[in-house]
Amino acid sequence: MLRISGAPPLVNYLFLGDYVDRGAHSVECICLLFLYKILYPHRVHLIRGNHEARTVTSAYGFRDEVGTKYGTEGGAVYRCISDAFDFLPLAATIDNAIFAVHGGLSPQAHVIDQIMAIPRFEEPPHDCTFGDLLWSDPSPTGARGFDLNGRGVGVTFGSAIVQKFMYMNNMRHMVRAHQMCVRGYQTQFNDLLSTVWSAPNYMGRFNNAACVLEVDDGLNRVYNIFRQGAKEYLTQPELESVMTRLPRAGEAPTLYGGMVSDYPLESQDTDPSLSLSSDGEEDALGIGAGVSILRNGKE
Ligand SMILES: [Mn+2]
Numbered sequence: 001m002l003r004i005s006g007a008p009p010l011v012n013y014l015f016l017g018d019y020v021d022r023g024a025h026s027v028e029c030i031c032l033l034f035l036y037k038i039l040y041p042h043r044v045h046l047i048r049g050n051h052e053a054r055t056v057t058s059a060y061g062f063r064d065e066v067g068t069k070y071g072t073e074g075g076a077v078y079r080c081i082s083d084a085f086d087f088l089p090l091a092a093t094i095d096n097a098i099f100a101v102h103g104g105l106s107p108q109a110h111v112i113d114q115i116m117a118i119p120r121f122e123e124p125p126h127d128c129t130f131g132d133l134l135w136s137d138p139s140p141t142g143a144r145g146f147d148l149n150g151r152g153v154g155v156t157f158g159s160a161i162v163q164k165f166m167y168m169n170n171m172r173h174m175v176r177a178h179q180m181c182v183r184g185y186q187t188q189f190n191d192l193l194s195t196v197w198s199a200p201n202y203m204g205r206f207n208n209a210a211c212v213l214e215v216d217d218g219l220n221r222v223y224n225i226f227r228q229g230a231k232e233y234l235t236q237p238e239l240e241s242v243m244t245r246l247p248r249a250g251e252a253p254t255l256y257g258g259m260v261s262d263y264p265l266e267s268q269d270t271d272p273s274l275s276l277s278s279d280g281e282e283d284a285l286g287i288g289a290g291v292s293i294l295r296n297g298k299e
Helices: 026-039 054-060 062-085 112-116 129-135 159-168 236-242
Strands: 013-015 044-046 091-094 098-101 146-148 155-157 173-176 185-188 193-196 210-215 221-226 243-245 285-287 291-293
Touching (some): 026 062, 193 210
Parallel strands (some): 098 173, 173 193, 210 285
Antiparallel strands (some): 013 285, 091 098
């Protein structure tokens, strides 16, 4: 991904959460991201996903991975990283025009000021706005409003909800992650909403593409699609062969239907307190100039 889009500080990155729990290298992944954040704090931004939570990392693998890799120090390392997750912001805006969050919208947050008022420095609760932002999904049924979410946590939100939130907050677009897209990304609701997924061949068994959403100074969106590369570094021709640059949004019809059929609900994460048997997660990111982190809660 960094070879395709460039490494910080050459480009600004906004990562959309879910940095751990899937695959065998969560420790390396989150350490790299934290190092980039320390090196380039104004170029790299990380918001919180539903996996940046103790209840979830205990159920989906990260805690075990830390224990395996750090042995007797594993408990302390896990606590440190989990404590750091408590500081991650819940949402961001790009150039005051694109709203970014990991999961989705909440029936209890109509304006961004309400999100900024959430005390965020804690384990994410499930049954409130905080949890909704991390766990919600766009409606899979075409419903225009809010509805229950089959994950058992968060809600589903429809086109009317996104339209209203965009209008109320003077935003032009919303980007979120949280659901695998077979082609790397998905646009919905008349191009108001993008889902971006940056893990190719997810968990080694979905054969999906992945995407980095590039946002330029004019707020044009380019969905850079890539597939899993070889384990060794790729040469430039090889890199180009695994990457497809699609036309700018608006130049071509909205692409690719069927996030629902692409990604059946039973393969998604659910509230670990309800079930440990399901799986399916992601991480995702976008790139943009002028990222503003919503500094909810007192720092
Ligand atoms: Mn997620």
